[in-house]
Amino acid sequence: MKRIQNLRVDYSGKILDLDNINKNPIDEFKKWFKEAQKKNILEPNAMTLSTVSPRGNINSRTVLLKGINNKGFIFYTNYESRKGNDINFNNTVSLVFLWKELEKQIIIKGNAKKISKKDSEKYFQSRPRSSRIAAWASNQSKILSYENELKDRFLEYEEKFRNKEIPLPDFWGGFLVEPKSIEFWIGRKSRMHDRISYTRNQKNWNIQKLYP
Ligand SMILES: Cc1cc2nc3c(=O)[nH]c(=O)nc-3n(C[C@H](O)[C@H](O)[C@H](O)COP(=O)(O)O)c2cc1C
Structure with missing residues (x-):
């Protein structure tokens, strides 16, 4: 078996052509996302979300992208979780998509805002x-008092909502991440990777290439 330091892949991606790239990075994202979906990679919508705690520590975890609109990127979670509390205090976040099979990475930095109750409900x-019962049962990020507490709470809520509609919990819903910058990375031969960075400039986007 190879030693970790000898694991090495030479990437083969195409150059990102500044003349043919979308002027809006959300359109460019949609294009890349479609390609990722076509490749049948497992959960192309999985992304690493990083938040900043009130003490200034970074917390990262995976969440699933569940929507894109012309304002940004939507995921759903428990608003009282660690990430929910972090965002409540400081809504600066980053999202990282790594699609290894495509030799591609996208980094989004921006601000997370709660979406409307109506959209979360939908x-x-x-x-x-x-999954709806589990959302009620999970005190996400809190400590379990005993091993089977989550299971017991699930059964409790299952019973409570038997033959009933399950309402949206007040503590659960979506966040929209409005991007301030988006960077597209594609792996190329001999570590000559290509990076394009979009940064918001009032209503337009500045587009620049960065050294890899
Ligand atoms: C593939 C994958 C997808 C996940 N999707 C979500 C998600 O969409 N929303 C969510 O709240 N947690 C999701 N999780 C769980 C989170 O990674 C995390 O454990 C949880 O949200 C608690 O994070 P926090 O304590 O930092 O708030 C997912 C985990 C994995 C591995």
């Missing part, structure tokens, strides 16, 4: 019944 009600 998504919540589209989820399987068991």
Whole structure:
């Protein structure tokens, strides 16, 4: 077996052509995302979300992208979780997509804002019944008092909502990440990778290439 320091892949991606790239990075993202979906990679919508704690520590974890609109990127979570509390205090976040199979990475930096209750409700009600019950049962990021507490709470809520509609919990919903910058990275031969960075300039986007 190879030693870690000898694991090495020479990438083969194409050059990112500044003349043919979308002027809006959200359109460029959609194009890349479609390609990722076509390749059938597992959960191309999985992204690393980093937040800043009130003490200035960085917290990172994976969440799923569940929507894109012309304002930004939407994910859903428990608003009282660690990430929810971090965002409540400081809404500066970053999102990282790594699609290894495509030799591509996208980094989004911006501000997270709660979406409307109506939109959260619409998504919540589209989820399987068991996921809706689990949202009620999980005190996300809190400490369990005993091993089976989550299971017991699930059964409790299952009973409570038996033959009933499951309402959207007040503590659960979506965040929209409005990007201030988006960077596209593609792996190329001999570590000559290509990077294009979009940064928001009032209503337009500045587009620049960065050394890899
Ligand atoms: C592939 C994958 C997808 C996930 N998707 C979500 C998600 O969409 N929303 C969410 O709240 N947690 C999701 N999680 C769980 C989070 O990574 C994390 O454990 C949880 O949200 C608690 O994070 P926090 O304590 O930092 O708030 C996912 C985990 C994995 C591995």
